[in-house]
Amino acid sequence: MKPIVSFEEFTFQYKSVAEPTLQDITFHIYPGEKVxxxxxxxxxxxxxAHCINGLIPFSYEGTSTGNLSVCGIDPRHTSIFELSQHVGTILQDQDSQFIGLTVEEDVAFAMENDCTGQGEMKQIVQRSLEEVDMIKFHSHSPHDLSGGQKQSVSLAGVLATNAEILLFDEPLANLDPVSSEKAIQLMKKIHRQTNKTIIIIEHRIEEILDLDLDKIIILENGRIIAIEAPLELLQKNVLQKAGLREPVYVEALKTLEYPLSNEEVYPIENVNSHTLHETLSKWMLQNPIHTAIFEKECLCKIENISFAYLNRNFALKDISMSIYKGEILALLGNNGAGKSTLAHIMTGMKKTHQGKILLEGTDMTRWSIRKRGEVVAYMMQNPNHMITQATVWEEAAFALKLKNASEEMHKKVEHALQICGLYPFRNWPVQALSYGQKKRLTIASILVTSPKLIILDEPTAGQDYFHYKEFMMFIQKLAKRGISFLLITHDMNLAIEYANRAIVLHNGEVIADNAVTTVLANECILKRANLRVSSLTRLAKHGNMPIPQQFVQSYMEARRRKRS
Structure with a gap:
């Protein structure tokens, strides 16, 4: 069988960049594979990915050597229009992919360019939307849909082109856990029905393993360091060495010195339950729970906040909660639960219908956005909605320039960029950064102002595990100095590992407020809020631990002590 994608000793160097970004790349992907x-x-x-879908060389100039073939075509010697007939790309930022005013118009866009007959076009649009279970939304605006629904519409648009290859750019980045699971099930369904080749660029390896991948290609510094089947890769330490996160339960098994040799480690159900029980029981005896008492000094108190959008039901209903000094609080819930709306109210971007917000006992409900911004900072989920300056350094320094804070500005900006891993790129144009690097840049631009409360909307989405850990360790250091953090996140592992407490929203109401391990062990709460059971909890249950969350708590405490 001939490969559908083939790289042989391929090297690519961007124009005006000193070193090649890709060096000596050789691999083959065969029709119907999931990679x-x-x-x-x-x-x-x-x-x-840009070499596969034709954005290189047509949107990003550079020089290349070696051989490259996609569906029998060298992308360097054809048009991007012709290549788009073979490769359909689903972008990480779905909003930037939509063109039509309605869902069906957007799905029909490519066929309109091909001058497809109206009758045939309607049939294809209907079939494509039915395949992704979005036919009932055919007349909706794409921008009014949830993250998972937007992704389904993007996929329907690609399916309408009959492309042989589906290329997903971080498809799970902006989805809640259950929506991620549905997205993966949808990919599996499309693969079963069409046998299309699926290529995925993704940081969240644990979730994407549910796609039953044929192989994983690991890159480091522009070179391939591993091409292996998932099970073979998990039994080694390749992911750790490459700065990527292994599935959390696999990481735990290695920490607990569970005998992995010749063992099936994926899925969890293949792990020997008897040996696992002995391993977990031994760990619990050696690592009893010693939870440090968190000293609670209230920083921010929200009292009976409610909010409704025009002509819609209430987005928030009688919300009351407290945020303590130096606390890292996780705000959890499904897409549309009201998490971002609450953040916008706290920053003053939206005005409350009732209730008030107290900061250190002072009512700031009527404060201006500018005045609130001096004490409450907010990082949006999409970094492109925040960035205004041309270069990395200018963006990081922008807030200080607005305040005329020239004193030690250079030192503060340099320190923030170093923490966020962007100092080597300080003179780069912002548009040359990847999505994950832009996220870190918005974080750096917030850190220079040293506010009392920082609201981070999906702070680690689109970031690799190396920078994920580096940033969260920095957040913990700031929290120890008294700065409070509200993490709006879909990442259950982030919440378990770094948050002191979790609040769960569902349909605009608080349905849980407790320790993270307690909240995430409550299956009723998880089901209502579209959250998934942590793989650590699943591991403890598979090992027949009487109280699974006790193991999770013990394990996470040990990790925190090790970091300290």
Whole structure:
């Protein structure tokens, strides 16, 4: 069988960049395979994807050597229009992919360019929307849909082109856990029905493994360091060495010195339950729970906040909660639960219908956005909605310039960029950064102002595990100095590992407020809020632990002590 994608000793170097971004790349993908391409930010995986879908060389100029073939075509010697008939790309930022005013118009866009007959076009649009279970939304605006629904519409548009290859750029980045699971099930369904080749660029390896991948390609510094089947890769330490996160339960098994040799480690159900029980029981005896008492000094108190959008039901209903000084609080819930609306109210971007917000006892409900911004900072989920300056340094320094804070500005900006891993790129144009690097840049631009409360909307989405850990360790250091953090996140592992407490929203109401391990062990709460059971909890249950969350708590405490 001939490969559908083939790279042989391929090297690519961007115009005006000193070193090649891809070096000596050789691999083959065969028709019908499901392949994950993973690597740290800057490893070259996005560049590799652009070589496959034709954005290189047509949108990004550079020079290349070696052989490249996609569906029997060399992308360097054809038009991007012709290549788009073979490769359909689903972008990470779905909003930037939509063109039509309605769902059906957007799906029909490519066929309109091909001058397809109206009758045939309607049939194809209907069939494509039915395949992704979105036919009932055919007349909706794409921008009014949830993250998972937007992704389904993008996929329907690609299916309408009959492309042989589906290329997904971080498809799970902006989805809640259950929506991620549905997205993966949808990919599996499409693969069963069409046998299309699926190529995925993704950081969230644990979730994407549910796609039953044929192989994983790992990049580091523009070179391939591994091409292996998932099970073989998990039994080694390749992911750790490449700065990527292993499935959390696999990481735990290695920490607990569970005998992995010749063992099936994926899925969890293949792990020997008897040996696992002995391993977990031994761990619990050696690592009893010693939870440090968190000293609670209230920083921000929200009292009976409600909010409704025009002509819609209430987005928030009688919300009351407290945020303590130096606390890292996780705000959890499904897409549309009201998490971002609450953040916008706290920053003053939206005005409350009732209730008030107290900061250190002072009512700031009527404060202006500018005045609130001096004490409450907010990082949006999409970095492109925040960035205004041309270069990395200018963006990081922008807030200080607005305040005329020239004193030690250079030192503060330099320190923030170093923490966020962007100092080597300080003179780069912002548009040359990857999505994950832009996220880190918005974080750096917030950190320079040292506010009392920082609201981070999906702070680690689109970031590799190396920078994920580096940033969260920095957040913990700031929290110890008294700065409070509200993490709006879909990442259950992030919440378990770093948050002191979790609040869960569902349909605009608080349905849980407790320790993270307690909240995430409550299956009723998880089901209502579209959250998934942590793989650590699943591991403890598979090992027949009487109280699974006790193991999770013990394990996470040990990790925190090790970091300290």
């Amino acid at each position: 994950l391409i993973a690597g740290r930010s800057g490893s070259g995986k996005s560049t590799l």
